[in-house]
Amino acid sequence: MSRLNGKRTEAERDGLKVNVAILGAGRIAHHMAETLNAMTEDPRYANLVAPYAVAARDGERAATFAKQYDIPVSYGSYEELLADPEVDLVYIATPHSLHAEQGIQCLKAGKNVLVEKSFTANASQAQELLDVAHEIELLCTEAIWTRYMPSRGIIDDIIASGAIGEVRTVSANLGYVVSGKARMIDPALAGGALLDVGVYPLNFIDMVMGPRPIKRINTAMIRHESGVDAQSSTTIIYQDGTIGIADSSMVSVSDRSASVWGTKGYLVCENVNNVASIDVYDPNHRLVKRHDVPEQLTGYEYQVASAANTILDGKGECPEMPYADTMRIMRLMDRIRSQWGLKYPFE
Secondary structure (H helix, E strand, O other), X not given: OOOOOOOOOHHHHOOOOEEEEEEOOOHHHHHHHHHHHHHHOOOOOOOOEEEEEEEOOOHHHHHHHHHHOOOOEEEOOHHHHHOOOOOOEEEEOOOHHHHHHHHHHHHHOOOEEEEEOOOOOOHHHHHHHHHHHHHHOOOEEEEOHHHOOHHHHHHHHHHHHOOOOOEEXXXXXXXXXXXXXXXXXXXXXXXXXXXXXXXXXXXXXXXXXXXXXXXXXXXXXXXXXXXXXXXXEEEEEEOOOOEEEEEEEOOOOOOOOEEEEEOOOEEEEEOOOOOOEEEEEOOOOOEEEEEEOXXXXXXXXXHHHHHHHHHHOOOOOOOOOOHHHHHHHHHHHHHHHHHHOXXXXXX
């Protein structure tokens, strides 16, 4: 179990830190370790979280990782990590195909979980994982960092202000060459561009459009020789006549831009998966205002802080990425893959 399960008053929260453990020791786990260390040195977060443990299937690898980042505890198996009563929050940094199984194991061991995107490989797995979290009453949230970043609030405020009028179209793209990575091209690990890369443009569109009903989806993809999707283009046509356009690729480099088009102007975001600035233009394409995004540690700190505060508040869902939003994205990606005729071997 975790030391911090249950609700508490503000006074009871005082002095409590959330011990974070990292499950997996791959590339993204290193980014999280760097983030946790930076948070311990930042007065905004120093009394909120503590890097506590790392687990890998290779004990020597885990020990080397722990030494590199001054993490107190390392384990050569996930089971040992889950048996440690000092672990409050587990960050799952393994391939998509393992997220549901490992997330459920964590929850049943009494651990809150922050699950790297894509949350799971499909909507069925996602629902199973969230059902367990709801039943056990622990935090289970998706680590899609753009949902938690300050840039999201800035975009929301611009749209709410009426600066660009009524939103009619949202467009976003992301592409970088990662097809040489074994995990990315392995169907058994739910590889492909969609779950790793395409998830960002789709989330950007969803953050602007919200849960409005979809009329139809037009989508096409190019397969990698391994069978997974290498690149794709998707147009979402909503029942109210608005449109979302998402392009993604793991075989080419895109400009990573995201735009919201309105009846009185438009906004353009630099880098859809880590927004650096937001420019607002009038109907004559004149720059009206540039909104700079606050300086960040790594960008991961916002999701960690949200998860930690949610745990200390005794709640089960982070407000930035509630269950409904995660499920909407997972169902959307299932629907897109269904049109492609793309199934993973375990489905």
